[in-house]
Amino acid sequence: MIRVLIAFLVLFTYSDVRLRPESREQEATPNRHPNYVAKDVGALDALVRLGALYNQPIGIICRDSEIVSRKVSLTVAEASVEESMRAVMNLLPEYEWSEDNGVFVVRPKVLPRQTEEMLNVIIPHIFAENIDMDGLSSRLWMELQVQVDPESRSRGFLLHGHLQNYYELGKVDLTNVRIDEVLNEIVRRRKIAAWVMLPPPDSIKGASRERLWGIVTYAQPPRPLSELCCLQLQDLY
Numbered sequence: 001m002i003r004v005l006i007a008f009l010v011l012f013t014y015s016d017v018r019l020r021p022e023s024r025e026q027e028a029t030p031n032r033h034p035n036y037v038a039k040d041v042g043a044l045d046a047l048v049r050l051g052a053l054y055n056q057p058i059g060i061i062c063r064d065s066e067i068v069s070r071k072v073s074l075t076v077a078e079a080s081v082e083e084s085m086r087a088v089m090n091l092l093p094e095y096e097w098s099e100d101n102g103v104f105v106v107r108p109k110v111l112p113r114q115t116e117e118m119l120n121v122i123i124p125h126i127f128a129e130n131i132d133m134d135g136l137s138s139r140l141w142m143e144l145q146v147q148v149d150p151e152s153r154s155r156g157f158l159l160h161g162h163l164q165n166y167y168e169l170g171k172v173d174l175t176n177v178r179i180d181e182v183l184n185e186i187v188r189r190r191k192i193a194a195w196v197m198l199p200p201p202d203s204i205k206g207a208s209r210e211r212l213w214g215i216v217t218y219a220q221p222p223r224p225l226s227e228l229c230c231l232q233l234q235d236l237y
Contacts, residue, residue, distance in 0.1 A: 036076040036084040042068045044196070045225040046088050047106060051194045052218035054081040056104060057187035058194040059180060061115060063094060063108035065199075103184045114200040118179060118212070121147050121204075125175050126182060132168035133186050133193060133215050134230070140182045141209035149205045183213065192218040196231050 034053055038046040044060065044067045051058040062068075076087045085104060089097050097106045111119070123143045128136055145152045169189050174182060183195040197213045204212070214231035225231070 033078045033080050033083075036079050036087070037074075038088070039073050040071050041073075042225070043070045043072050043088070043092055044068050046072050046074075046091075048194055048216055048218070048225050048228070049222045050081070050084050050088060051104075052192070052220065052222035054084070055192055055218070056081050057102065057184075057191055059100075059103055059105040059184055059187065059197075060194060061105075061107040061111070061180070061197045062199055063110075063112060067092070067095075100184055101188065103188050105180070105184070112199050114202065114204070115197065118144070118200055118204050121179065123147065123174070123177050123179070123182065126172065126177065127174075128169075128172045130170065131172065133190055133217075136169060136172060136182070136186055137213070137215055138209060140179065141212065144179060144204070144212075145206070152206075179213075183215075186215065190217075194218070 036050060036053055038049055041049070044062070047058060047060055050056065060067075072088070072091045074087055074091065076084045079087070081104075085097060089095060089106070092106075094108055094110075095106055096109050097104055099105070108115075121144060123140070126136075126139060126143055128139055131139070169186070172185065174185065180197070183197075187193045187195055194216045195213055196216060198211065200212055201207050210232045216225070216228050216231050219228060
């Protein structure tokens with residue numbers, strides 16, 4: 001009789017835990033989204049902060065310097081990354097955004113002529129093994145220069161690079177790709193980064209990589225764009 005009573009009490013207690021409404025409610029409660037906050041910061045800074053908050057890779061094509069100088073302020077409470085992105089983009093009517101296999105890409109609705117010309121350049125093949133973000137970005141710039149100036153290959157710049165973490169990205173093998181597609185691949189693999197394409201000079205030929213684009217590595221907690229590596233903001237003024 002005692003054994004039967006003990007078994008009954010154990011069964012009752014187990015059933016009570018399973019059937020409590022508060023227990024079911026706790027199990028069904030999803031993880032809350034973070035609060036996205038930007039207070040009087042440049043629009044470009046706001047986009048990079050968004051990427052850092054959500055660990056969301058982003059690509060940004062700048063139309064002109066206004067994306068840096070225009071100040072924005074907004075708060076989106078418990079927002080998904082898409083909700084926060086839409087809130088920021090509502091403040092940038094000259095721009096639009098889309099998603100490319102996990103990368104959010106922001107671009108002007110009307111591209112500057114030089115930017116469009118550069119994006120139309122096709123890189124026939126880019127291959128690298130055990131390379132980091134900066135190394136692949138440099139390789140991409142070199143391949144771009146070869147396409148716009150074939151004689152540049154003989155001048156030896158292909159030996160240049162600034163490797164920081166040689167085993168960061170692994171093997172890369174891309175064929176017939178645009179500049180933005182390769183940059184997307186870089187931040188897609190790294191995840192905690194954004195690429196920013198600056199308005200290019202009148203001639204791409206001979207222009208430094210830093211004058212064409214930069215790759216920003218996020219910080220946690222998010223910090224101002226001016227404190228992050230590696231984008232030369234002076235080229236936007």
